[in-house]
Amino acid sequence: MTRVWHLFDATWQNPLQCAPLIAKYLQGRHKPIYHPLNDCGDHVVVINSLRIALPGSEWRWRVYFHHTGYPGGASWTPAWQLHDKDPTMIVKKAVYSSMKGNLQRRVTMQRLHIFPDDQIPEDVLANLTHKLRPLRPTPDPLDSYDAEQVETFPKLVDYPEDYVLR
Template sequence: MSVLCLRQVKKAFWIHTNGEVWEVKVKTYMAKPEEIKREWYLIDAKGKTLGRLASEIAKILRGKHKPIYTPHLDCGDYVVVINADKIKVTGKKLTDKIYYRHSGYMGGLKEIPLQRMLAEHPERVIELAVKGMLPKNRLGRKMFKKLKVYAGEEHPHQAQKPKKLEI
């Protein structure tokens, strides 16, 4: 029995063999919450470019690196980032990039340049970059809770035995 033609039309394959036509339905795999196994990863941010690092972290938090990725489920892993104070930015972003936040009151707009943010809250720089790359809904907030960022070398997650990940 030889297959002469195989083409996909609306999640179904039509197989033509020796004048016969068969229709084979294809079902999309959807992971179930109990099937998802979470791991812990340790990433050293020393000397890494901010945006490139943030996009890789967001991919791991969403679970897009796994073959069982399902868009409507949180199937991502935990990420611990150390040395957030030694992150690198390109161009003139250190002086030109400004973070904005508002208190909610009249005239309550605050502007903080990246240079000052790195000096005062280096972990917040990575958190804001990753948060902007996650979905803006309940699922995104749940994914964001799995990100742990620390300014120095030390972190309190040795008990979880995180795997060192090179990016």
Template sequence: MSTGIGNTALAYARLWHLVDAKGQVLGRMSSRIATTLMGKHKPIYNPAADCGDYVVVINARDVKVTGNKFDQKVYYRHSGYPGGLKETPYSRLMERNPSEIIRKAVYGMLPKNRLRSSRMDRLLVFADDKHPYKANITKIYDNKIPQACSPIE
């Protein structure tokens, strides 16, 4: 029989991470966000447990894509009826709802299981740099290195 050593409640505590998407590449940033939402950066990671953190993404309007994706990438959805396939180009989705681009990228990178929707609930994306969670932020991703900080006011 094994016993837990130490205070595991601190290990399961959910931290708040701030990611500034300005100038970052969509795919690389989204994979890091998915890892944080899953909790893979913690020593207590368990694929069956939901031990990830909150992630607040700002400046979603300024995210970059490589190659010709700005002109060629297309998002699809289907209504379920014959002829119900809808296509939305990346450029149009960026104009209308830039936060949805990051949400779709992270959603596709999370494991396809029952925990995906609860993990996505902890992803908060904002098109500009204004958000209501400034008091909650405990870590800032700056230059791709997580740094501890005091809450931003």
């Protein structure tokens, strides 16, 4: 019956695919006591939203709509430009749109806490109890391997000593 705090690492994750998973925990659909009129959802803390990954040329072609409410205040912003302005906004908009048809989604979105890096405030960090499994595995960066692992990695082609790249 209590609200649990979940941690989700968005590094190398597609926010459009992860949004239904995050929305499921925000709405409480993973609990046996779930009912659409019952507000039993949990808190979800998303870290590293600065390092999300969109497939193909989605950074260039995906646009987000915003209207100021004034005449002529409509604007369409490309994903890369929105991500430069606010690195948390793409994840927030993806989760919000994945809860389409939910009458309580404005209240539900207040339980979503998004941080652009892995720096979490102490009061939020003290509440975390569970970590959500990412949808795709995060590869290790090349500088994390030591020289021995690089040497023992199987080679596809063994170039001769006198080979010159042009």
